[in-house]
Amino acid sequence: MDLGNYFTFEISKDLPVHRWFYYKEGYAPQIVNHFIAEFQPKQSIFDPFAGVGTTLLAGKAKGLKAIGIDVSPLAVFVSQVKCADYSTKDIQDAKEELKNAFQERKEPTYIWDFELFSPKKFFSKRAYNDICFLRERAEEIENEKVGALFLLALLSVLPQVGFFIKDGGVLREQKSKSAMPVKDAFKRKMKQIISDLESSPIHGQIPEVRLADARNFTDASAEIFITSPPYLNNIDYSKVYGLELSLFEMDKNASYRMRNQSVRSFITKEPQRSGYPEEVEELAARLPVAGEYFADMEKVLKNLYKISEHGGVFIVGNSVIREEHILVDEILAKIGERIGFECTIPLYMERTADVRPAKVKVRESAVVFKK
Numbered sequence: 001m002d003l004g005n006y007f008t009f010e011i012s013k014d015l016p017v018h019r020w021f022y023y024k025e026g027y028a029p030q031i032v033n034h035f036i037a038e039f040q041p042k043q044s045i046f047d048p049f050a051g052v053g054t055t056l057l058a059g060k061a062k063g064l065k066a067i068g069i070d071v072s073p074l075a076v077f078v079s080q081v082k083c084a085d086y087s088t089k090d091i092q093d094a095k096e097e098l099k100n101a102f103q104e105r106k107e108p109t110y111i112w113d114f115e116l117f118s119p120k121k122f123f124s125k126r127a128y129n130d131i132c133f134l135r136e137r138a139e140e141i142e143n144e145k146v147g148a149l150f151l152l153a154l155l156s157v158l159p160q161v162g163f164f165i166k167d168g169g170v171l172r173e174q175k176s177k178s179a180m181p182v183k184d185a186f187k188r189k190m191k192q193i194i195s196d197l198e199s200s201p202i203h204g205q206i207p208e209v210r211l212a213d214a215r216n217f218t219d220a221s222a223e224i225f226i227t228s229p230p231y232l233n234n235i236d237y238s239k240v241y242g243l244e245l246s247l248f249e250m251d252k253n254a255s256y257r258m259r260n261q262s263v264r265s266f267i268t269k270e271p272q273r274s275g276y277p278e279e280v281e282e283l284a285a286r287l288p289v290a291g292e293y294f295a296d297m298e299k300v301l302k303n304l305y306k307i308s309e310h311g312g313v314f315i316v317g318n319s320v321i322r323e324e325h326i327l328v329d330e331i332l333a334k335i336g337e338r339i340g341f342e343c344t345i346p347l348y349m350e351r352t353a354d355v356r357p358a359k360v361k362v363r364e365s366a367v368v369f370k371k
C-alpha cells in the first residue's frame with residue numbers, strides 16, 4: 001500500500017468534514033487508520049499536536065475516546081467544531097441562518113488588525129468590511145453551534161478572498177490573484193458544511209480538545225498516540241495562520257502569544273544555546289535551531305512515554321537547513337530509544353526539496369515508538 005500519499009493533506013481536502021478547513025501541514029485519516037489497525041487500541045488515542053483534528057476524527061470514527069492538544073487557539077477551535085455532533089435542529093438552524101445571513105446588513109463595528117501588518121493590505125475594502133460584518137454576525141447567532149460553524153466557514157475562506165498566498169513559511173502578497181467575493185465563498189463553504197453534516201456525519205464519542213503545550217503536558221492518559229509534530233522547516237504557524245488567528249481571537253496580538261508557546265521549529269532571534277540532547281550536540285553547535293527543536297521533541301517524547309500505554313507514531317519530515325541534510329526521523333528514533341521506547345521507521349516516502357541552489361531528496365517518515 002502506498003501510504004506515502006497519506007502523509008499530506010491532499011486527500012483530506014476532498015473528504016467530508018476533514019475538508020472544512022484547509023491545513024497544508026495536516027495529513028490524511030488513512031494513515032491514522034493504518035496505525036490504529038497495527039496498535040489495536042480498544043479505548044483511547046491521543047494527539048499532542050492535534051492541528052485541525054485528523055487523528056481525533058479518525059479516532060472518533062473508530063469508536064475510540066480521542067484526546068488532542070495544540071498551542072494554536074485556531075487549531076483547537078477548528079478541531080472542536082469538526083469533532084462536535086450536530087442535531088437535525090442544528091442543521092435546520094444553520095440553513096435558516098445562512099438564508100438570512102446578509103439581510104439587515106449593518107456597518108461592522110469590529111476593527112480587524114494583525115500583529116505583523118494591517119489585513120487591509122491583503123483584502124479589498126469591500127472584502128475587509130464583509131469579513132468584519134460576518135465575524136460580528138457569527139457572534140450574534142443564538143444557536144452557539146451554528147455560530148461556531150459560521151465562524152469556521154469565514155476563517156476557512158480567507159485565503160480565497162484575499163490577494164495573498166501562503167508560500168512555505170510566509171504570507172506573500174499577490175495582487176494579480178483573482179479573489180472571490182466574500183459572500184460567495186462564505187455561502188459555498190457553509191453549503192459544503194451543511195451537506196457533509198446531512199450526508200456523511202462522523203459518529204462516535206466526542207473528542208476532547210484542549211489548548212496546551214505538548215512540551216509540558218502530562219495531564220491525560222491514552223493507549224496510543226498518533227501525531228505529526230511541526231517539521232524542522234522554518235514554518236511558523238503563528239505567522240502562516242496569523243490572519244485567521246487574529247480574526248478568530250479578535251486580537252491583534254494572538255499570533256505573538258502563540259509563537260512563544262510553539263515548538264521551536266523555526267529560526268528565532270535569540271537561540272537558547274544550551275540543554276541540547278546528546279544525540280545532536282555537534283549538530284546544534286553549527287545549527288542552534290536544530291538543537292532547540294530536538295530539545296523540545298525530547299520533552300514531548302518523555303511526556304508521551306508517561307501518557308501512553310503502548311507508545312505511538314510520529315509522521316515527520318527530514319530537513320535541509322543551510323545545505324545540511326538533517327535526518328530528523330533517525331534522530332527522533334535515537335532519542336526515543338534513550339527514553340525507553342523501541343523505535344522503528346517502517347514507512348517513508350521520498351520527495352524532492354528545492355533547496356536552492358540544489359535539489360535534494362528528503363524523506364517523510366512514520367517513526368514508531370513502541371513501549
Ligand SMILES: C[S@@+](CC[C@H](N)C(=O)[O-])C[C@H]1O[C@@H](n2cnc3c(N)ncnc32)[C@H](O)[C@@H]1O
Nearest residue numbers: 026027049051052054070071072213214262263
Ligand atoms: C504538523 S501540524 C499537525 C497537523 C495534524 N496532524 C492534522 O492533520 O491536522 C503541527 C501542529 O503542532 C502545533 N504545535 C506547535 N507547537 C506545539 C506545542 N508546543 N504543543 C502543542 N502543539 C504545538 C501547531 O500549532 C500545529 O497545529
